Amino acid sequence: MDFDISTYLRERKAWVDDALAGIFEGLSRPRPLFDAMSYSLTAGGKRIRPALMMAAYEIFREDGRDIIGFACAMEMVHTYSLIHDDLPAMDDDDLRRGKPTCHKVFGDAMAILAGDGLLTEAFSLITNTDKTGNWPAEVRLGVVHELATAAGAAGMVGGQAMDILSEHREVDLDTVRFIHTHKTAALIRASVRIGAMLTGADSEDLSRLSRYGEAIGIAFQIVDDILDVEGSTDTLGKAAGADGKLEKATYPAVAGLTRAKEKAQAYITSARETLQPFGSRAESLQQIADLILKRNN
Amino acid sequence: MDFDISTYLRERKAWVDDALAGIFEGLSRPRPLFDAMSYSLTAGGKRIRPALMMAAYEIFREDGRDIIGFACAMEMVHTYSLIHDDLPAMDDDDLRRGKPTCHKVFGDAMAILAGDGLLTEAFSLITNTDKTGNWPAEVRLGVVHELATAAGAAGMVGGQAMDILSEHREVDLDTVRFIHTHKTAALIRASVRIGAMLTGADSEDLSRLSRYGEAIGIAFQIVDDILDVEGSTDTLGKAAGADGKLEKATYPAVAGLTRAKEKAQAYITSARETLQPFGSRAESLQQIADLILKRNN
Numbered sequence: 263m264d265f266d267i268s269t270y271l272r273e274r275k276a277w278v279d280d281a282l283a284g285i286f287e288g289l290s291r292p293r294p295l296f297d298a299m300s301y302s303l304t305a306g307g308k309r310i311r312p313a314l315m316m317a318a319y320e321i322f323r324e325d326g327r328d329i330i331g332f333a334c335a336m337e338m339v340h341t342y343s344l345i346h347d348d349l350p351a352m353d354d355d356d357l358r359r360g361k362p363t364c365h366k367v368f369g370d371a372m373a374i375l376a377g378d379g380l381l382t383e384a385f386s387l388i389t390n391t392d393k394t395g396n397w398p399a400e401v402r403l404g405v406v407h408e409l410a411t412a413a414g415a416a417g418m419v420g421g422q423a424m425d426i427l428s429e430h431r432e433v434d435l436d437t438v439r440f441i442h443t444h445k446t447a448a449l450i451r452a453s454v455r456i457g458a459m460l461t462g463a464d465s466e467d468l469s470r471l472s473r474y475g476e477a478i479g480i481a482f483q484i485v486d487d488i489l490d491v492e493g494s495t496d497t498l499g500k501a502a503g504a505d506g507k508l509e510k511a512t513y514p515a516v517a518g519l520t521r522a523k524e525k526a527q528a529y530i531t532s533a534r535e536t537l538q539p540f541g542s543r544a545e546s547l548q549q550i551a552d553l554i555l556k557r558n559n
Numbered sequence: 560m561d562f563d564i565s566t567y568l569r570e571r572k573a574w575v576d577d578a579l580a581g582i583f584e585g586l587s588r589p590r591p592l593f594d595a596m597s598y599s600l601t602a603g604g605k606r607i608r609p610a611l612m613m614a615a616y617e618i619f620r621e622d623g624r625d626i627i628g629f630a631c632a633m634e635m636v637h638t639y640s641l642i643h644d645d646l647p648a649m650d651d652d653d654l655r656r657g658k659p660t661c662h663k664v665f666g667d668a669m670a671i672l673a674g675d676g677l678l679t680e681a682f683s684l685i686t687n688t689d690k691t692g693n694w695p696a697e698v699r700l701g702v703v704h705e706l707a708t709a710a711g712a713a714g715m716v717g718g719q720a721m722d723i724l725s726e727h728r729e730v731d732l733d734t735v736r737f738i739h740t741h742k743t744a745a746l747i748r749a750s751v752r753i754g755a756m757l758t759g760a761d762s763e764d765l766s767r768l769s770r771y772g773e774a775i776g777i778a779f780q781i782v783d784d785i786l787d788v789e790g791s792t793d794t795l796g797k798a799a800g801a802d803g804k805l806e807k808a809t810y811p812a813v814a815g816l817t818r819a820k821e822k823a824q825a826y827i828t829s830a831r832e833t834l835q836p837f838g839s840r841a842e843s844l845q846q847i848a849d850l851i852l853k854r855n856n
Contacts, residue, residue: 286712289712289713289717291717291721291737292717292720292721292724294720294724295712295716295717295720295721296712299712346671346672346675349648349671351646351648351666351667351668351671352668352671369648370648371648371649371720371723372720372723372724374643374646374648374649374671375643375716375719375720375723377675378643378674378675378678378711378716379711379712379716379717379720380712381675381678381679382678382707382710382711382712382716383707383711383712383713385682385703385704385706385707385711386704386707386708386711386713389700389701389703389704389707390704398696399695399696399697399699399700400696402696402700403686403696403699403700403703404686406682406686406700406703407682407683407686407687409682410679410680410682410683410686411683413679414675414676414679414680414682414683415583415586415592415593415596415676415677415679415680416586416680416683419592419672419675419676419679420586420588420589420592420676422672423589423591423592423669423672423676424588424589424592426668426669426672427589427591427669440588
């Protein structure tokens with residue numbers, strides 16, 4: 263088989279980078295706001311959520327580029343969450359993707375507003391027919407609802423709040439699990455679901471992909487927690503050991519490194535099994551699951 | 560004529576307050592996040608944007624309560640903007656609507672997340688058929704797009720950024736106008752437009768209501784600027800003189816108090832004229848315009 267996941271991801275990252283480069287075309291005032299938004303948006307992310315969205319779409323359709331607008335919107339929401347998480351009032355991080363964080367370059371006020379702007383423009387984008395193509399209104403509405411629910415207080419924002427509230431505290435595994443499913447898995451799960459929703463996938467397939475997305479999302483965060491302990495700032499592109507300093511509620515902190523690694527592996531195995539009914543059409547999703555386990559940044 | 564605008568507004572404020580009180584039903588974890596969101600949402604706003612939305616709807620339909628879900632979503636977006644604006648990194652205000660600001664009670668991190676949560680949940684709400692009633696998907700999509708565009712970087716967030724960037728600087732009237740149209744008028748205009756859009760109003764009526772909304776929105780902010788100079792902290796429920804301290808770009812600062820008052824009056828006159836074709840059906844919008852000019856908080 264000549265399928266190569268690195269090439270697959272590199273190609274999709276290039277599509278997303280290209281599309282994001284022109285995403286604020288026609289908007290420029292005030293300059294520092296759009297500079298701050300573009301700075302973080304083009305700071306070199308792996309574009310894993312857009313890739314997952316397109317890979318899920320490609321189980322049922324030919325070309326992931328059909329949904330590039332939705333993929334960009336997802337990356338905008340992800341980037342907003344990074345900008346706000348890095349703020350001094352939150353995790354107070356100076357480095358992200360190997361570059362100074364948004365607030366270090368543009369100041370706290372502009373970073374807060376850049377995050378607000380990216381989040382809101384994502385909803386503007388996915389409801390813009392000119393920029394995202396011609397989709398049935400019902401489907402598009404479902405996508406807005408999926409994204410808002412996954413990103414909001416019932417999802418990512420709730421997880422981030424729990425994460426902050428758990429710093430310097432004794433927490434149990436249930437709290438860690440809440441943080442992982444909400445802070446990280448919610449948006450990853452939504453990425454996969456939205457890709458499938460745009461093809462009109464039936465509820466059985468959607469439910470399969472939900473379980474896959476949730477499992478790789480949790481594994482993604484467990485690996486993140488492990489890398490914070492074992493990785494170096496150089497490889498990570500962000501400060502290693504940051505969780506320990508804030509006494510964050512992480513899987514390794516609560517259950518130990520060995521158990522954390524076993525658990526990440528188990529989630530990936532279960533995610534892969536969930537995809538079986540799709541056969542080779544889900545090859546890219548299968549291999550992305552593996553990469554999440556093996557990544558070192 | 561027995562129409563009384565105070566009764567009209569009091570009634571609608573009660574509808575909105577009631578609906579907002581139960582808006583996070585079923586959501587409670589983590590508690591401090593939802594407490595922070597509810598705290599600011601129920602801190603006693605005038606609910607002028609929801610009232611405007613319902614008043615515009617009632618030009619064409621009987622009962623504004625039909626669109627209470629959308630009115631609540633608008634108030635959630637407005638409340639998010641107040642929470643973020645009040646942050647130490649932004650305007651650093653301790654008092655809002657006569658109560659300590661969100662970050663004074665819940666801390667900066669929870670206030671940032673409460674704002675993020677309110678904004679995102681607003682989009683979740685207006686795409687939730689169970690909670691907002693049965694509207695054509697195309698219409699509902701148009702509402703999402705209207706709200707996102709008005710609230711985002713091309714609208715309110717852009718205006719707030721320009722406001723922050725203009726502190727302690729010599730600015731011209733064009734900059735003040737940019738701030739007023741974006742920071743304040745964009746959301747007020749969208750409130751009126753959404754009310755009409757939900758009735759399927761034609762483009763001529765929509766354009767009329769856009770002009771009305773923009774004019775009263777700008778007047779609203781000019782009056783706000785004037786009250787910051789002439790009002791007392793007691794009456795305002797927020798710190799008087801705050802703009803002067805930050806050397807904000809305001810209409811009185813750039814053109815003087817007299818000219819500011821004339822300008823606010825002129826915008827209100829123009830807004831009222833725009834409504835003429837609607838006759839008595841727009842009586843509530845007419846009187847809201849007057850109130851905006853005469854308000855003292």
